[in-house]
Structures are given as structure tokens and as C-alpha cells.
Amino acid sequence: xxxxxxxxxxxxxxxxxxxxxxxxxxxxxxxxxxxxxxxxxxxxxxxxxxxxxxxxxxxxxxxxxxxxxxxxxx
Numbered sequence: 427x428x429x430x431x432x433x434x435x436x437x438x439x440x441x442x443x444x445x446x447x448x449x450x451x452x453x454x455x456x457x458x459x460x461x462x463x464x465x466x467x468x469x470x471x472x473x474x475x476x477x478x479x480x481x482x483x484x485x486x487x488x489x490x491x492x493x494x495x496x497x498x499x500x
Contacts, residue, residue: 429474431456431473431475432456434463435478444476445457460481460483461483464489465489473500
């Protein structure tokens with residue numbers, strides 16, 4: 427089973443760079459453009475979240491606090 431990484435950043439270029447680098451190392455990458463999308467996409471199959479702090483709608487801190495209510499994913 428592939429390790430799944432959720433990359434959250436409002437900048438599409440940064441998400442693309444991270445996706446290219448991480449998939450090249452054998453990881454499966456799921457992308458989110460803001461905190462709301464992170465919460466929609468997150469489930470127990472996600473092994474790691476790379477979370478930008480400065481995002482629209484729900485910033486990275488708010489998203490992390492919400493995730494911590496149900497998960498300790500790194």
C-alpha cells in the first residue's frame with residue numbers, strides 16, 4: 427500500500443512541484459487548495475499532511491485545530 431500525502435496550499439504551482447517531487451519518490455499525493463477542501467478530502471487513509479498556513483477561507487492553523495479534534499496525523 428502506497429503512503430498517501432495530502433498537500434494543502436492555495437498556490438497551484440507549489441502543489442504541482444510537491445506532487446512531482448513526492449510522486450517521484452513513490453508517494454501518492456492528494457491536493458487541496460484550502461482548509462475546507464482538506465477537511466472534505468481527509469480520511470483515515472491519509473498518512474501525512476503538508477499544510478500551508480496562509481490559505482483563504484480557513485487558514486492552516488484553523489484547519490490543523492479542526493483535524494486534531496479527530497486525528498493525530500502528522
